[in-house]
Amino acid sequence: MEENSxxxxxxxxxxxxxxxxxxxxxxxxxxxxxxxxxALIIIGVFNVFPLIRTFIMSMQTGKTLNSMHFGGFKNFExxxxxxxxxxxxxxxxxxxIVVVPVGLIISMLIATTIxxxxxxxxxxxxxxxxxxxxxxxxIGIVFRYLFNGDYGFINYFLSWFGIGPINFLDxxxxxxxxxxxxxxxxxxxxxxxxxxxxxxxxxxNYYKVADMFGATKMEQFKRITLPQMIPIITxxxxxxxxxxxxxYAQVYSLFGGKAGIANSATTGVFYIxxxxxxxxxYGQGMAAAVILFLLILTFTFIQxxxxxxxxx
Amino acid sequence: xxxxxxxxxxxxVVIMAIITLFPFIYMLLASLMTFQxxxxxxxxxxxxxxxxxxxxxxxxxxxxxxxxxxxIFVSVVSTFGTLVTSILSAFALVKLNFKxxxxxxxxxxxxxxxxxxxxxxxxxxTIAQLGLINTYTALIIPSLASIFYTFYLKEFLSSIPIxxxxxxxxxxxxxxxxxTRILIPLSKPALFTMSILSFxxxxxxxxxxxxxxxxxxxxxxxxxLTSFATESGSNVHLQMAASTLSVVPILILYLIxxxxxxxxxxxxxxxx
Numbered sequence: 001m002e003e004n005s006x007x008x009x010x011x012x013x014x015x016x017x018x019x020x021x022x023x024x025x026x027x028x029x030x031x032x033x034x035x036x037x038x039a040l041i042i043i044g045v046f047n048v049f050p051l052i053r054t055f056i057m058s059m060q061t062g063k064t065l066n067s068m069h070f071g072g073f074k075n076f077e078x079x080x081x082x083x084x085x086x087x088x089x090x091x092x093x094x095x096x097i098v099v100v101p102v103g104l105i106i107s108m109l110i111a112t113t114i115x116x117x118x119x120x121x122x123x124x125x126x127x128x129x130x131x132x133x134x135x136x137x138x139i140g141i142v143f144r145y146l147f148n149g150d151y152g153f154i155n156y157f158l159s160w161f162g163i164g165p166i167n168f169l170d171x172x173x174x175x176x177x178x179x180x181x182x183x184x185x186x187x188x189x190x191x192x193x194x195x196x197x198x199x200x201x202x203x204x205n206y207y208k209v210a211d212m213f214g215a216t217k218m219e220q221f222k223r224i225t226l227p228q229m230i231p232i233i234t235x236x237x238x239x240x241x242x243x244x245x246x247x248y249a250q251v252y253s254l255f256g257g258k259a260g261i262a263n264s265a266t267t268g269v270f271y272i273x274x275x276x277x278x279x280x281x282y283g284q285g286m287a288a289a290v291i292l293f294l295l296i297l298t299f300t301f302i303q304x305x306x307x308x309x310x311x312x
Numbered sequence: 313x314x315x316x317x318x319x320x321x322x323x324x325v326v327i328m329a330i331i332t333l334f335p336f337i338y339m340l341l342a343s344l345m346t347f348q349x350x351x352x353x354x355x356x357x358x359x360x361x362x363x364x365x366x367x368x369x370x371x372x373x374x375x376x377x378x379x380x381x382x383x384i385f386v387s388v389v390s391t392f393g394t395l396v397t398s399i400l401s402a403f404a405l406v407k408l409n410f411k412x413x414x415x416x417x418x419x420x421x422x423x424x425x426x427x428x429x430x431x432x433x434x435x436x437x438t439i440a441q442l443g444l445i446n447t448y449t450a451l452i453i454p455s456l457a458s459i460f461y462t463f464y465l466k467e468f469l470s471s472i473p474i475x476x477x478x479x480x481x482x483x484x485x486x487x488x489x490x491x492t493r494i495l496i497p498l499s500k501p502a503l504f505t506m507s508i509l510s511f512x513x514x515x516x517x518x519x520x521x522x523x524x525x526x527x528x529x530x531x532x533x534x535x536x537l538t539s540f541a542t543e544s545g546s547n548v549h550l551q552m553a554a555s556t557l558s559v560v561p562i563l564i565l566y567l568i569x570x571x572x573x574x575x576x577x578x579x580x581x582x583x584x
Binding site for chain 2: 029030031032033035036038039040041042043045046047048049050051053054057106109110113114117118124125126127128129130131132133134135136137138139141142143144145146148150151152153156159185188189190193194197217242245246248249252253256257269272273276277282285286289290292293296297300
């Protein structure tokens with residue numbers, strides 16, 4: 001069927017084009033699907049199908065996976081009334097709105113300094129990029145050790161300045177702060193690398209002209225660097241926001257497989273994981289997943305819109 | 313004033329660099345401490361006598377060798393699979409024209425917006441219903457194709473002139489021959505970067521292995537590491553040794569292929 005209409009298309013088009021040899025027919029070839037097939041099967045089974053299934057299951061109730069039946073919006077009602085879910089969303093949003101801007105500002109400071117003032121750029125670039133590649137889990141275990149209330153290095157360090165000791169890990173009020181510190185630390189790497197590549201792409205002549213007219217470095221930063229970097233900053237804040245909304249492995253490793261003391265650091269994905277894998281409330285877990293998905297989409301669009309407005 | 317500013321911002325970058333590196337250095341140092349040293353108050357920075365036996369002890373207490381084998385096997389096979397499926401599909405998307413191509417591209421781009429965490433749980437169900445829990449197949453199969461890397465490669469392939477393809481066709485070269493004899497050699501750098509990045513993300517993968525495995529022998533490094541951390545309790549020196557073991561291979565890869573890795577991340581980051 002498809003091939004037929006395809007052939008028709010070709011015959012329709014060919015007479016109208018004067019240089020037939022340019023439309024070499026092997027190019028207009030449905031055999032492309034053959035090459036796409038392996039990828040499309042995997043993507044279909046493990047990307048498209050589960051997405052649809054998530055939405056379907058969010059509407060289903062049932063004790064086991066094989067006895068699920070339609071339950072309308074019941075799962076959503078339960079989830080939205082669940083105080084644990086409120087905490088999870090509150091934690092996730094708090095984490096996102098602190099980590100993203102703070103992380104971006106610190107990265108911007110580091111990247112611009114490296115770019116403008118430091119000679120051994122590669123050395124610093126190499127160092128700052130390391131956390132992007134190393135396992136969050138392994139480093140989370142290290143941070144757990146560093147944050148330890150008794151023998152942790154961070155409290156020892158803070159004590160030099162007369163601060164603390166702070167109970168980073170076992171105080172419900174501190175869990176999110178601890179998580180945020182770890183989140184900022186591990187997020188800098190990607191930001192710095194992308195920002196540096198952006199800075200390298202700014203035409204140097206802009207700065208030369210600015211220097212000729214006697215613009216200060218600060219003015220140059222505000223008038224040249226920042227406007228040129230807006231697209232990259234927009235991109236980074238979007239990627240960061242999405243990642244912040246999905247924070248999970250950081251919590252898991254930092255608090256030893258739990259969501260912090262008394263579940264004080266439950267995040268959205270952690271909540272889904274527990275509903276699904278610990279409580280076996282599949283439908284409710286998927287309802288939470290749908291809500292998280294929609295939240296991420298909405299935030300992305302709002303942010304895109306706001307940042308576009310600002311850049312004008 | 314300007315000079316003062318310079319000094320302050322340089323100092324800031326140096327301090328931040330130290331903060332970035334410190335956890336790694338401390339991990340290494342603590343992995344060589346005795347239990348008493350690792351948990352002493354106030355904390356020590358250097359071990360009096362490096363305890364290399366910590367590594368042997370950590371390897372004994374949990375089947376880390378098995379974790380290593382599993383991790384390497386799973387990462388290598390999924391990387392190889394991703395390479396094959398991505399080359400084929402990127403070739404089709406760049407060099408061939410077919411009906412529905414634009415729709416397909418649009419759909420794939422839209423799928424990129426779907427967070428992995430939204431589909432990972434229902435994927436687990438698919439695997440469970442197929443009876444594949446605790447198998448290598450389960451660990452590998454979902455990462456045999458990647459929209460992300462397909463797009464990454466597509467970007468690269470579009471810089472290869474279409475006339476190469478036409479010339480090859482005129483000379484009677486089949487599509488597969490064109491791929492293996494022209495496309496792959498020409499896109500070696502991109503394929504190489506892709507493999508490293510895909511290998512590293514396989515190495516560090518966590519949520520998927522924790523879902524589809526519950527037998528210790530099937531664990532990958534990162535979930536083996538977390539279970540070791542909970543089981544070994546306060547044996548932090550062993551935990552640090554185990555963490556070092558799982559981080560160092562990646563660090564070595566990074567130090568060897570620094571340029572390719574950074575370039576790859578920047579490229580895929582900005583365009584992806």
